[in-house]
Amino acid sequence: MNKAQGSVWLLLWFGRGMLGYPLECRAAADAGRRCASIPLDKLLERVVQHAELIYRLSEESCTLFEEMFIPLTMRAQQIRGGNTCSTRTFAIPGSKSEVQQISDKWLLHTVLILIQSWIEPLFSLQATLDRYDNAPEVLLNKTKWMSSKLVSLEQGVTVLIRKMLGEGTVTTESHQSWTVAAWESADMMESITRDYALLSCFKKDAHKVETFLKLLRCRKTGSLSCLPI
Amino acid sequence: MWKHPGALLILSLLAFVVLCCSCLSPPGKPRLTSCRSPEKETFTCWWEPGSDGGLPTNFSLFYRKENSDTVFECPDYHTAGKNSCFFSKNDTSIWVNYNITVVATNALGSNFSDPVDVDVVYIVQPHTPENLTVVLEGEENPFLVVRWEPPRMADTRSGWITLIYQLRVKLEEEEEWEEHFAGQQKQFNIFSLHSGEVYMVQVRCKPDHGFWSEWSTTAYVKVPDYISKDRSIWILITVFSGFFFLVFIWTMHINRNSVKHFLLPPVPGPKIKGFDTQLLKSGKSEEIFSALVIQGFPPPSYYDDLLVEYLEVYDNKEQVLMLDRKGLQDSRFKSKSSSDSDSGRGSCDSHTLLMEKCGEPKENQTMISQVKAGETIREPMMKNDSSTPESANMKTKTWPTLCSSCHHEQNLCYHSIPEMPIQCDVPSNHFSSTHPQDYWEQPAGIYHKKTPSGYRHTQAYSEFNIRGINIKEATFPPSKSMEYVEVQHVNQENTLILKPIRQEVPDLFHTECAGLDYSKVNRVVSDSVLLLQQDMSDQCFSDYQDREIPVQSGTQHQSGKPPDHLQVSGAPETSLNLNGYVDTAAMLY
Numbered sequence: 001m002n003k004a005q006g007s008v009w010l011l012l013w014f015g016r017g018m019l020g021y022p023l024e025c026r027a028a029a030d031a032g033r034r035c036a037s038i039p040l041d042k043l044l045e046r047v048v049q050h051a052e053l054i055y056r057l058s059e060e061s062c063t064l065f066e067e068m069f070i071p072l073t074m075r076a077q078q079i080r081g082g083n084t085c086s087t088r089t090f091a092i093p094g095s096k097s098e099v100q101q102i103s104d105k106w107l108l109h110t111v112l113i114l115i116q117s118w119i120e121p122l123f124s125l126q127a128t129l130d131r132y133d134n135a136p137e138v139l140l141n142k143t144k145w146m147s148s149k150l151v152s153l154e155q156g157v158t159v160l161i162r163k164m165l166g167e168g169t170v171t172t173e174s175h176q177s178w179t180v181a182a183w184e185s186a187d188m189m190e191s192i193t194r195d196y197a198l199l200s201c202f203k204k205d206a207h208k209v210e211t212f213l214k215l216l217r218c219r220k221t222g223s224l225s226c227l228p229i
Numbered sequence: 230m231w232k233h234p235g236a237l238l239i240l241s242l243l244a245f246v247v248l249c250c251s252c253l254s255p256p257g258k259p260r261l262t263s264c265r266s267p268e269k270e271t272f273t274c275w276w277e278p279g280s281d282g283g284l285p286t287n288f289s290l291f292y293r294k295e296n297s298d299t300v301f302e303c304p305d306y307h308t309a310g311k312n313s314c315f316f317s318k319n320d321t322s323i324w325v326n327y328n329i330t331v332v333a334t335n336a337l338g339s340n341f342s343d344p345v346d347v348d349v350v351y352i353v354q355p356h357t358p359e360n361l362t363v364v365l366e367g368e369e370n371p372f373l374v375v376r377w378e379p380p381r382m383a384d385t386r387s388g389w390i391t392l393i394y395q396l397r398v399k400l401e402e403e404e405e406w407e408e409h410f411a412g413q414q415k416q417f418n419i420f421s422l423h424s425g426e427v428y429m430v431q432v433r434c435k436p437d438h439g440f441w442s443e444w445s446t447t448a449y450v451k452v453p454d455y456i457s458k459d460r461s462i463w464i465l466i467t468v469f470s471g472f473f474f475l476v477f478i479w480t481m482h483i484n485r486n487s488v489k490h491f492l493l494p495p496v497p498g499p500k501i502k503g504f505d506t507q508l509l510k511s512g513k514s515e516e517i518f519s520a521l522v523i524q525g526f527p528p529p530s531y532y533d534d535l536l537v538e539y540l541e542v543y544d545n546k547e548q549v550l551m552l553d554r555k556g557l558q559d560s561r562f563k564s565k566s567s568s569d570s571d572s573g574r575g576s577c578d579s580h581t582l583l584m585e586k587c588g589e590p591k592e593n594q595t596m597i598s599q600v601k602a603g604e605t606i607r608e609p610m611m612k613n614d615s616s617t618p619e620s621a622n623m624k625t626k627t628w629p630t631l632c633s634s635c636h637h638e639q640n641l642c643y644h645s646i647p648e649m650p651i652q653c654d655v656p657s658n659h660f661s662s663t664h665p666q667d668y669w670e671q672p673a674g675i676y677h678k679k680t681p682s683g684y685r686h687t688q689a690y691s692e693f694n695i696r697g698i699n700i701k702e703a704t705f706p707p708s709k710s711m712e713y714v715e716v717q718h719v720n721q722e723n724t725l726i727l728k729p730i731r732q733e734v735p736d737l738f739h740t741e742c743a744g745l746d747y748s749k750v751n752r753v754v755s756d757s758v759l760l761l762q763q764d765m766s767d768q769c770f771s772d773y774q775d776r777e778i779p780v781q782s783g784t785q786h787q788s789g790k791p792p793d794h795l796q797v798s799g800a801p802e803t804s805l806n807l808n809g810y811v812d813t814a815a816m817l818y
Contacts, residue, residue, distance in 0.1 A: 052437065059438065094322030096270050096389050204324055207350055207438070211389070218388030224413065226388050 041221035043160055048217050050153040051210035057146045058203040064139045065199050069132075069192045092208065099215060107212045108161050114205050115154045122147045125198055128191065153209075164220075254282040255338025259331045261345045265354045268382040269323060269390050269436070272316050272349050273309040276331045276342065284335040290314040295326035323349045353439035355392060356380035358415075358432045363450040373398075373419040373450060377432045380442070396432040397444075406431075425454045540714060542725075 038046075092110065093099045102110075126143050129135045161167055218226035257279020266272035278288060290303035303314035314329075327349075331342040358377040366374050375396060383390050393413055397406040400423065411417045411432075422428070430448045435441045481488055717726040751762030 055438070092324065094325055095318060096323075096384070096387075097318065099389075100387065204348070204350070208324055214388040214391060216388075218386065223388075226386055 037163075040163060041223070043156070043163065044213070044217045044221055045223070047153065047156045047160060048210070048213050050149060050156060051206070051213045054146060054149050054153060055203070055206040055210045057142050057149070058199065058206045061139060061142045061146065062196075062199045062203050064136065064142070065196055068134070068136060068139070070196055099212070104216060104219065105165055107216055108157065108165060111209050111212050112154070112157050112161065114209050115150060115157060118202055118205060119147070119150055119154065121198060122150060122202065125195060128195055253284050253335075253337050256280065256282040256284075256286040256333040256335045256340050258340045259288060259333045259342045261329060261331055261342055264329070264345070264347050264352050265440075266321075266349050266352050267354065267356050267380070268384060269349060269353050270318050270382075270384070271321050272347070272352060273313055274303075274316075274329055274345075274347070275309070275313045277312065278333055279340065282335050282337060284337060286333050286335040288312060289332050289334065291330050291332065293328040294322065295328075321349055325349075351438065353390070353436045355383050355390070355434055355436060355439070355442045357442045357445040358394060358434050359445070361430065361432055361445050361448045363428070363430050363448045365450060365452065369455070370420070371422060371452060371455060373422065373428065373430070375417045375419065375430050375432070375448075377415055377445070379415070379434065383434075383436075391437050392434045393437065394432055394434045395441075396430060398428055398430050401427040401429055401449075422452045424452055424456070427451045542714070
């Protein structure tokens with residue numbers, strides 16, 4: 001089921017690319033023709049806006065979920081659990097100095113990986129939330145919107161990579177820890193706990209993505225927000 | 230006395246406290262109050278201690294990072310002040326949960342606080358913005374330009390942290406602040422200033438996800454006095470509108486009458502033709518009503534046909550015929566308008582012609598006096614001059630009661646009121662009104678109709694001006710027609726031989742004493758002569774004798790009569806009534 005969903009997603013992604021996503025000219029197809037593409041700063045601007053939106057949505061969703069499903073006593077414990085969020089194959093920089101030492105390439109790649117790893121878990125989260133009896137409509141809408149925006153962001157970053165780095169598409173496998181086949185067997189409490197953890201971790205990762213992209217933006221372009229005055 | 234127990238109590242309390250103070254105990258539980266990061270690179274945590282426990286207490290902070298079980302202690306206890314722990318850049322990792330615990334330790338024991346999980350990203354609260362400057366710009370419409378800088382430590386340049394700003398303004402004497410959102414810009418303009426006032430400005434900032442900073446220090450600015458464009462325009466508008474308003478008022482004042490008529494239209498007055506309100510005010514109703522009378526109504530054309538010719542016959546011997554008439558009249562005719570002679574004068578007889586003829590000897594003359602209708606009958610009051618006014622007065626007095634409805638008729642008859650009281654001295658000697666049998670009483674109905682005609686005489690005295698209005702002359706004909714008598718000749722004895730002109734009402738006779746139109750028959754002489762008497766008394770004659778013969782034919786030829794008197798003697802018949810009227814009908818049958 002999940003594999004099928006994953007393949008569907010990939011197909012969709014390719015399809016979107018095929019449909020002439022206006023971010024970039026496909027060099028192969030339009031070798032002879034000149035096509036206009038979006039300049040870099042605009043592209044970065046859009047990407048940053050996307051990331052900001054996603055983060056805001058994730059924050060709101062987390063808050064909603066917490067109010068709805070998590071009793072007060074549990075909230076602190078949940079966080080105390082510690083390593084609820086994902087383990088990665090590579091270490092993500094934890095401080096500004098570290099981050100500033102990272103190259104553009106690395107930043108972009110990290111962003112892309114992060115984005116791609118969260119597409120499927122969010123999709124499954126939607127299914128889980130639908131199963132709940134009293135999930136508020138707002139929460140469902142927000143998660144749906146989040147998913148869609150994430151997909152868009154991924155496309156944008158891909159284009160950005162291609163533009164900035166001149167590389168092809170990179171695909172990574174999805175976040176395994178979240179795609180647990182045992183969703184159905186979990187009881188209510190477990191399910192809720194897991195969903196809450198999912199949302200919290202997603203929120204954190206969304207913030208990372210946003211921060212990296214903002215750094216990249218200020219590095220590459222003279223955006224107003226980067227100016228001291 | 231009770232001081233003793235009080236003192237004891239106090240002493241015991243003191244002892245207890247001392248003992249308690251000497252009770253040493255482990256410290257109370259500390260509590261982490263807050264952790265804050267000003268720039269997302271470092272952060273600080275503060276705690277508050279619990280109860281002391283009587284012994285000096287040490288506090289230490291331990292933390293553990295996410296995904297690691299290594300416990301670290303706070304690197305810096307002093308930088309941030311008392312009961313704080315400062316994490317430097319090297320010790321700070323973002324996107325990592327810190328599990329922090331504070332431990333209070335004294336000689337007796339230690340106490341752990343509740344752990345707190347912290348992610349630096351979410352606890353960012355920057356410092357206040359710096360270098361807040363407020364400048365007044367613009368000459369005519371000045372406005373404030375507010376500028377500031379981000380807090381020094383926040384690295385917005387690299388995009389590490391993005392700040393959004395908010396500023397607030399108020400007048401110095403106001404209480405409420407007016408807040409403005411400035412976004413990520415570091416400059417802001419404030420318009421619509423009050424001239425001559427002092428403004429206060431403050432600014433603060435917040436990271437896109439984090440906490441608001443404190444408000445910066447206040448900047449003051451004074452706005453100089455100026456007249457805003459808006460105000461000058463308003464002044465201009467006011468002046469112009471005032472001017473137009475004055476012009477409007479002046480125009481209204483000039484035309485106030487027409488305005489008044491427009492707003493409050495006058496009540497329409499009565500519009501009756503011929504009606505004059507001024508006359509009404511003067512109070513003379515006669516004039517008013519006379520004005521209402523229509524001159525030409527009814528059209529007089531066909532009244533000419535109805536003009537009746539009258540002959541008035543007088544007996545000069547007698548007193549005023551009028552007086553006779555008076556006597557003749559019965560109670561029904563309250564108006565003593567006996568000015569009528571007996572010669573079949575219907576209604577409006579007496580006219581001026583009569584008066585002319587009053588003094589003439591009527592010998593061998595046809596005494597057909599044509600009386601024009603509408604002329605007043607001026608009875609030959611003659612001798613009764615004195616009585617005339619009386620009669621007149623009486624008439625006038627009695628008249629209104631009698632015939633209020635007869636206005637029109639009366640108006641018809643009497644033209645010349647002032648001409649009335651002319652006395653004629655009728656030589657009664659000359660006139661011997663031998664009334665042929667034509668002199669008949671009129672039928673009752675006609676007679677009645679005639680009654681108003683009698684009134685007409687009196688109406689001569691009314692105040693109404695007769696203007697030849699022949700209103701009810703229609704009523705004339707039936708009543709009046711019959712009184713015509715034609716004098717055929719005068720015989721040797723100065724007796725008039727009368728011959729009726731018309732014979733319209735031949736056979737109906739009234740036995741009543743109508744008075745006006747009748748003459749009394751004194752006696753019949755030689756079978757064919759009626760002696761008419763002019764009776765002074767109020768009663769009619771009752772001495773009617775039969776005279777069979779000539780009455781029937783209607784023409785009587787009198788022959789041989791005694792002077793003066795025509796007396797009818799004879800056995801009264803049934804038709805004869807006490808009044809003395811000649812009932813020719815009786816004679817006939």
